[in-house]
Amino acid sequence: MRFDRYEDRANLxxxxxxxxxxxxxxxxxxxxxxxxxxMEALYFLVDIEKNENELxxxxxxxxxxxxxTVMELFKSADWYEREMAEMFGITIRGRKTERLLLEKWxxxxxxxxxxxxxxxxxxxxxxxx
Amino acid sequence: xxxTRINIGPIHPSTHGVLRLIVDLDGDTIxxxxxxIGFLHRGVEKLVENRMYMQNHVxxxxxxxxxxxAVDELYVATVEEAMGIEVKERAQYIRTIELxxxxxxxxxxxxxxxxxxxxxxxxxxxxxxxxxxxxxRLLETATGSRMFYANMRLGGVKQDFPKGFEEDVxxxxxxxEKRTKEYERFLEKNPIFMERMKNVGILSSEDAIEYGISGPxxxxxxxxxxxxxxxxxxxxxxxSFSTQVLSRGDSxxxxxxxxxxxxxxxxxxxxxxxxxxxxxxxxMPVKLVPPPIKKNEVIVRRELPRGENMMYMVADKKGPxxxxxxxxxxxxxxxxDHIARGHxxxxxxxxxxxxxxxxxxxxx
Numbered sequence: 001m002r003f004d005r006y007e008d009r010a011n012l013x014x015x016x017x018x019x020x021x022x023x024x025x026x027x028x029x030x031x032x033x034x035x036x037x038x039m040e041a042l043y044f045l046v047d048i049e050k051n052e053n054e055l056x057x058x059x060x061x062x063x064x065x066x067x068x069t070v071m072e073l074f075k076s077a078d079w080y081e082r083e084m085a086e087m088f089g090i091t092i093r094g095r096k097t098e099r100l101l102l103e104k105w106x107x108x109x110x111x112x113x114x115x116x117x118x119x120x121x122x123x124x125x126x127x128x129x
Numbered sequence: 130x131x132x133t134r135i136n137i138g139p140i141h142p143s144t145h146g147v148l149r150l151i152v153d154l155d156g157d158t159i160x161x162x163x164x165x166i167g168f169l170h171r172g173v174e175k176l177v178e179n180r181m182y183m184q185n186h187v188x189x190x191x192x193x194x195x196x197x198x199a200v201d202e203l204y205v206a207t208v209e210e211a212m213g214i215e216v217k218e219r220a221q222y223i224r225t226i227e228l229x230x231x232x233x234x235x236x237x238x239x240x241x242x243x244x245x246x247x248x249x250x251x252x253x254x255x256x257x258x259x260x261x262x263x264x265x266r267l268l269e270t271a272t273g274s275r276m277f278y279a280n281m282r283l284g285g286v287k288q289d290f291p292k293g294f295e296e297d298v299x300x301x302x303x304x305x306e307k308r309t310k311e312y313e314r315f316l317e318k319n320p321i322f323m324e325r326m327k328n329v330g331i332l333s334s335e336d337a338i339e340y341g342i343s344g345p346x347x348x349x350x351x352x353x354x355x356x357x358x359x360x361x362x363x364x365x366x367x368x369s370f371s372t373q374v375l376s377r378g379d380s381x382x383x384x385x386x387x388x389x390x391x392x393x394x395x396x397x398x399x400x401x402x403x404x405x406x407x408x409x410x411x412x413m414p415v416k417l418v419p420p421p422i423k424k425n426e427v428i429v430r431r432e433l434p435r436g437e438n439m440m441y442m443v444a445d446k447k448g449p450x451x452x453x454x455x456x457x458x459x460x461x462x463x464x465x466d467h468i469a470r471g472h473x474x475x476x477x478x479x480x481x482x483x484x485x486x487x488x489x490x491x492x493x
């Protein structure tokens with residue numbers, strides 16, 4: 001399996017549509033990785049009949065963290081996009097804003113970003129008393 | 130038409146954890162279901178980034194507490210892949226047997242809770258839990274713990290099977306095999322059970338793929354995809370077992386396929402014991418300094434009792450830089466609205482029971 005297939009954000013929807021037409025109709029997961037100086041969004045695709053897997057990466061600069069929605073292509077993208085938006089603070093364009101899926105409180109840093117220090121929020125609160 | 134909106138949960142006996150459902154009803158018919166998840170969200174993906182490799186693996190078991198050994202094995206396999214560690218031949222068989230025992234225990238749990246969910250079949254619940262306990266006792270003999278085993282080590286397992294374990298397992302498997310037939314006889318002649326399961330919650334094969342469903346639920350919808358066959362690992366490469374596929378895609382098919390899988394697991398265990406080689410199976414002790422990383426990015430897929438789980442890891446020196454987990458039932462939960470629409474409210478729990486949720490794994 002290749003780890004180096006990058007697509008441009010503008011081409012993402014087209015690339016996924018082409019892959020779907022080729023037989024990669026099963027979207028396994030969407031997630032992201034924060035590399036501090038940039039982020040990468042990952043789309044895992046599966047061709048069930050041929051038993052092949054494909055990983056498509058999208059490089060996102062820190063200054064423009066947004067992605068187009070792919071919900072029209074894959075229904076399973078719905079919750080994954082919401083999860084990613086919530087955990088990484090990546091805006092998904094082309095869908096209406098919905099309530100948070102996993103967390104209760106809005107307004108804190110997206111937790112899976114590297115800038116979010118684990119336990120810091122709690123320590124701050126303790127210092128304040 | 131007047132829509133009534135009702136709230137179910139977060140604490141409800143049939144939600145298998147903490148789950149809140151907002152259901153829109155037209156009379157007694159479901160118009161829309163909106164699951165509110167996240168009550169058990171612990172931020173596991175963040176927590177593992179702050180710990181070292183082998184500190185994490187105990188934590189992984191709490192992901193899916195009905196099949197902890199399987200999640201643990203998936204994580205350890207991911208780390209092994211990143212470090213380029215080969216699993217010892219005997220340990221591969223031990224892992225296979227333990228994974229299948231775990232699958233049987235998990236499916237027995239499923240049958241029990243399903244019967245509890247649909248109403249008045251508490252007898253089967255008690256039977257299944259008593260039988261599951263026999264399997265758990267076997268796992269306890271093999272690993273030293275009843276629920277959270279922590280038995281996987283890099284390159285092998287913590288401890289080999291004790292003496293006389295094979296006979297115990299094979300005896301128990303004969304018993305479980307007999308019992309599955311008893312369950313079938315008991316349930317499939319029961320008009321209430323059949324009425325509530327047949328033609329309820331149909332998921333077509335196209336929708337199953339579209340929603341990204343996997344595991345027994347996908348196979349009950351007629352798609353022959355099993356990670357044990359499609360990306361074989363351990364003894365599954367050598368053991369000749371068949372995947373179970375049904376085509377109807379209703380709640381009954383989802384129940385039936387798990388009963389069939391229990392029997393297939395029993396076959397795998399018998400076969401694995403026959404082929405198991407002698408030798409060393411003990412893995413590396415839990416050191417604070419793990420071997421160096423060879424691959425920077427790894428993907429490992431495993432067929433867990435609830436479906437295909439996947440881990441994608443960006444490896445760092447000491448611990449994972451990022452560990453993304455795909456949980457099979459997270460996706461089933463997203464598809465619940467689609468499956469339940471148009472059914473009566475009472476069927477919602479039959480459908481939910483047949484999808485086999487464990488909320489800790491959904492929420493992460």
